[in-house]
Amino acid sequence: xxxxxxxxPHFSHFKSAKPIKSLNSNEPIHLTQFNGSTTNHQTSYxxxxxxxxxxxxxxxxQQAVDLLTEMDSRNIPAGPxxxxxILQGCVYQRDLSTGQQLHAQVLKNGAFFARNEYIETKLVxxxxxxxxxxxxxxxxSRLRVKNVFSWAAIIGLKCxxxxxxxxxxxxxxxxxxxxxxxxxxxxxxxxxCGALLWLGYGKGVHGFVVKVGFDGCVFVASSLxxxxxxxxxxxxxxxxFDGMIERNVIAWNSMIVGYIQNGMNEQAIGVFHDMRVxxxxxxxxxxxxxxxxxxxxxxxxxxxxxxxIAVVRGFEFDxxxxxxxLNFYSKxxxxxxxxxxxxxxxxxxxxxxxxxxxxYLHCGLTDKALDMCHLMRSENMRFDCxxxxxxxxxxxxxxxxxxxxxxHGYCIRNSLQSDVVVASSIVDMYAKCGRIDYAVQVFCxxxxxxxxxxxxxxxxxxxxxxxxxxxxxxxxxxxxSVTPNVTSWNSLILxxxxxxxxxxxxxxxxxxQSLGVHPNLITWTTLLTGLAHNGFHYEALKIFQExxxxxxxxxxxxxxxxxSACTNVTSLQHGKAIHGYAIRHDLGSQxxxxxxxVDMYAKCGxxxxxxxxFDNIASKELPVYNAMISAYALHGQAGEARAVLRNLExxxxxxxxxxxxxxxxxxxxxGLVNEGLETFVDMVSKHHCSPSMxxxxxxxxxxSQSGRVDEAFRLILTMPYEPDAExxxxxxxxxxxxxxxxxxxxxxxxxxxxxxxxxxNYVAISNAYAAAGxxxxxxxxxxxxxxKDLKKSPGCSWIQVGxxxxxxxxxxxxxxxxxxxxxxxxxxxxxxxxxx
DNA sequence: ATAGGGTTAG
Numbered sequence: 001x002x003x004x005x006x007x008x009p010h011f012s013h014f015k016s017a018k019p020i021k022s023l024n025s026n027e028p029i030h031l032t033q034f035n036g037s038t039t040n041h042q043t044s045y046x047x048x049x050x051x052x053x054x055x056x057x058x059x060x061x062q063q064a065v066d067l068l069t070e071m072d073s074r075n076i077p078a079g080p081x082x083x084x085x086i087l088q089g090c091v092y093q094r095d096l097s098t099g100q101q102l103h104a105q106v107l108k109n110g111a112f113f114a115r116n117e118y119i120e121t122k123l124v125x126x127x128x129x130x131x132x133x134x135x136x137x138x139x140x141s142r143l144r145v146k147n148v149f150s151w152a153a154i155i156g157l158k159c160x161x162x163x164x165x166x167x168x169x170x171x172x173x174x175x176x177x178x179x180x181x182x183x184x185x186x187x188x189x190x191x192x193c194g195a196l197l198w199l200g201y202g203k204g205v206h207g208f209v210v211k212v213g214f215d216g217c218v219f220v221a222s223s224l225x226x227x228x229x230x231x232x233x234x235x236x237x238x239x240x241f242d243g244m245i246e247r248n249v250i251a252w253n254s255m256i257v258g259y260i261q262n263g264m265n266e267q268a269i270g271v272f273h274d275m276r277v278x279x280x281x282x283x284x285x286x287x288x289x290x291x292x293x294x295x296x297x298x299x300x301x302x303x304x305x306x307x308x309i310a311v312v313r314g315f316e317f318d319x320x321x322x323x324x325x326l327n328f329y330s331k332x333x334x335x336x337x338x339x340x341x342x343x344x345x346x347x348x349x350x351x352x353x354x355x356x357x358x359x360y361l362h363c364g365l366t367d368k369a370l371d372m373c374h375l376m377r378s379e380n381m382r383f384d385c386x387x388x389x390x391x392x393x394x395x396x397x398x399x400x401x402x403x404x405x406x407x408h409g410y411c412i413r414n415s416l417q418s419d420v421v422v423a424s425s426i427v428d429m430y431a432k433c434g435r436i437d438y439a440v441q442v443f444c445x446x447x448x449x450x451x452x453x454x455x456x457x458x459x460x461x462x463x464x465x466x467x468x469x470x471x472x473x474x475x476x477x478x479x480x481s482v483t484p485n486v487t488s489w490n491s492l493i494l495x496x497x498x499x500x501x502x503x504x505x506x507x508x509x510x511x512x513q514s515l516g517v518h519p520n521l522i523t524w525t526t527l528l529t530g531l532a533h534n535g536f537h538y539e540a541l542k543i544f545q546e547x548x549x550x551x552x553x554x555x556x557x558x559x560x561x562x563x564s565a566c567t568n569v570t571s572l573q574h575g576k577a578i579h580g581y582a583i584r585h586d587l588g589s590q591x592x593x594x595x596x597x598v599d600m601y602a603k604c605g606x607x608x609x610x611x612x613x614f615d616n617i618a619s620k621e622l623p624v625y626n627a628m629i630s631a632y633a634l635h636g637q638a639g640e641a642r643a644v645l646r647n648l649e650x651x652x653x654x655x656x657x658x659x660x661x662x663x664x665x666x667x668x669x670x671g672l673v674n675e676g677l678e679t680f681v682d683m684v685s686k687h688h689c690s691p692s693m694x695x696x697x698x699x700x701x702x703x704s705q706s707g708r709v710d711e712a713f714r715l716i717l718t719m720p721y722e723p724d725a726e727x728x729x730x731x732x733x734x735x736x737x738x739x740x741x742x743x744x745x746x747x748x749x750x751x752x753x754x755x756x757x758x759x760x761n762y763v764a765i766s767n768a769y770a771a772a773g774x775x776x777x778x779x780x781x782x783x784x785x786x787x788k789d790l791k792k793s794p795g796c797s798w799i800q801v802g803x804x805x806x807x808x809x810x811x812x813x814x815x816x817x818x819x820x821x822x823x824x825x826x827x828x829x830x831x832x833x834x835x836x
Numbered sequence: 837a838t839a840g841g842g843t844t845a846g
Binding site for chain 2 (some may be wrong): 187188190191218219220221222223224225226248249250251252253254255256257283284285286287288289291292318319320321322323324325326327330349350351352353354355357358361384385386387388389390392393419420421422423424425426427428450451452453454455456457458459460462463486487488489490491492493494520521522523524525526527528529530555557558561
C-alpha cells in the first residue's frame, strides 16, 4: 500500500525504487541495486539516498543535511523519501530544530512538494514524536488525506500526553472515516483504555483484534495483556498470555507487571521463574519488575537473586535497574547493601538520590538521610517534591519544627506545595511537631484535597485524643464528597480510645462494619491496645480472639499488646495461651514478643519462665535486657539484676536510664547499699548517663532506709534538680530517730512550702515527729491542718487517733476503757469509713 | 508494547 507515495508524476523516475514497506518499520529501505542500464543521474541519486539513509540511522543528522545541501548545489532534486529519511532521523534523535529547518525547505520547494502525502504524513509523525503537540495537531487538521500513519501519530501523541479520551475519540473517528486501524494504532488505543480503566472499551478493541486477525502480533497481544492488567482483569490478561503462540520478552514482562500492579507479587515471581525455565533471557524490565515484587514481599532471597542476575547479565550500571536494586535493599532494610549499590551507580539522578534518602528514613536513620540531602545539594542536584516529602518526614520523625519550617518555605518558594503528597507531609509534620494549628492552616489552604490529606489531619486530631474534632472532620470530609476509607475509620476509633471513650470507639467499630468497611489489622490492633490502655484488659483479650476468628492474623504489635493485657490482670493462663499462639505463628522469635513475654511471666510470678524466654533469645536488644532486670528487681533479686547488667555491657549494648532505674530499685528493695552506690557511680562515669530525678530518688531511698539519712539529705541538696515532694517524703519517712529532729524540721518546712494543701504531707510530717516522740509538734501539725481547713481529711483524723492512742500509752500507762477506745474511733467519723 | 523514588491509621 505504501507504493502510493511514489505515484506523483513529478517524481515518476523513482518508480524503480522498491516501495517502502512501512513508515514505522525499522527495516531498512532498499532501492534496486545499481545496474548498467540506469543513468548516471540515477546512480548518484541512489548513492546520495544510501549515504543519507545510513547517516540518519547512525544519528548523524547534520551530515545528512549537509549531503542534502550538496545535492541541491549539484542540481540533483531530492525527492520526498530523502526528506522523509532525514525527518525520521530527527524523530529518532528527537531533534526538533533540524526537523523544523527541513520543514522550511520543504515549504520552499513549493506547494506541490509540500502537499505530498508522504511528506505531510512524515511531518505530522515528526512533530508528534518530538512533542510539538500544537504543530502536529495543526498540520494534521489541515491534511487532505488522513491516512492510518498520521492517525497513528496523532493518537499516539494524545496517549503520551494523557489525553486518553481524545485518543480513543480519534481511534473511533478514523474508523468512521473508513480506515482500518493497523497493528500500530491498536496498541495505542489499548494503552488509552488501560489508562482510563475502560475495561469494556478494551474488550471491544480485543474483539476487533481477533476479527481482523491481529491477535498473532506480539505487539498487540502484549498491549492486550498490559490493558487487562491495568484494568485489574488478570484472568483475561493471563488468557491472552497463555494463548500466545510465540512470546517475546515484552509479553512476559507485561504479564509480570500486570501481577505486580494488582498486588499479586507471588504470581509475578512465578512468571519470572517460568520465563527463565523457558529459556527467555530476562531484560532490564523483567529484572527490575522482579525486584519490585521481591521488595513488596520482603523476599530477601529472591531480591538478592535478582541483583545477581542483573550483574551477570551486565545490567549492573543501568540507571533504572540500579535504582530497583537500591529500592529492594531499602525496603528490606539492608541499608549497607543499599549504600554499596548507591556508591557504585555511575549516573545518579534525582530518583537515585531520593531513594537513598528514603532508604535511610525507612531504617530510622534520620540524620543520615539529612546528610544525604546536603550531599545531594552539593552535587548540584535539585530537590523535587519527592525529596521534600522525605525531608518533611525527617522533620516530623524528629519533631524538628525548625527543619520542617525550612522545608515548608522551600516548597512555597519552588511551588511544590500544590503537590498532594507534599501537602500531606507538611500537615503531618506540623501535627507531629505539636502545631496542629499550623497543620490546619496548611490543610485549609490546600485546594486539591485527596483522601490521604483528610486522613492526615484526622490522624493528627486522633493521636492527641481530640475525638470531637476528629468526628467533626470525619463528617466534614463526607460533606465534601470524600468517602472515608479504613484508615479514616481507624483514626476515628483511635481518637475515641485516646480520649477514654471506649463505648464510642466500640460503637463506631460496629458502625463501620455495618457500612461495609472491613476492619483491617490496624483497626483491630487500635481497638485492642485502646481497650488495654483504658483498663479493659479482658475485653482486649476478647478482641485478640475475635480478630483471629474474623480471619485477621495478629502481628507482633497486636500480640505484644495482648500479652501486656495479660500482664496487667496477672493472668498466667491467658499469657501462656498467647505464648503458644506466638510460637505456632512463628512470632516467638520476634524480639518485641519475647520482651512482652519476659515481662508477663515475671509479673505473673513465674520468674523461671521469664528467664527461660530471656535465655532463648539469640540476639538480645536493650528493651529485653531491661525487662529481665526489672523482673529480677520485682522478685528482689538484686544480684541477678546486676548480673544481667554485666551481660548487657559484655554484649556491647549501651544501657539507658530505665536500665539503671531497675537495677537501683532492685538494690533498694534488697537493701544492697554498696552495690546500689557502685551502680550509680558506674552509670555516671562508665556510661555517661546523666541521672534523672528518679535515679536520685532510688538512691535517697536506698541510703535513708539503711540509716544514712544525712548522706541522703546531702544528695538532695547537691543534685541538679529542684527536689520534689516525692523525694522529700521518701527521706522524711525514714527519719525515725531523735537526733534527726532538725532534719525533720527542715524537710517539713520545705515540703509544706512545696505543697501547702496536700494532707498526705501533714500525715508524713506528723509521723516523723511522732516517731521522734515530739507529740507537741504533732499537735501543732494537727492544728495547722485545721487552719488550712484540712481537718475533714482522713489524714487529720488519723493524726488525732495517733495522739489519743499515744496519750493512753504514754500518759499514765493505764489501759484505755472500751468507751475511750470507742470515742477515739468516733473521731475517724464518716470520712474514714468512706475512704477505707 | 514492558521497568525506578515521596504522603495517612496500631
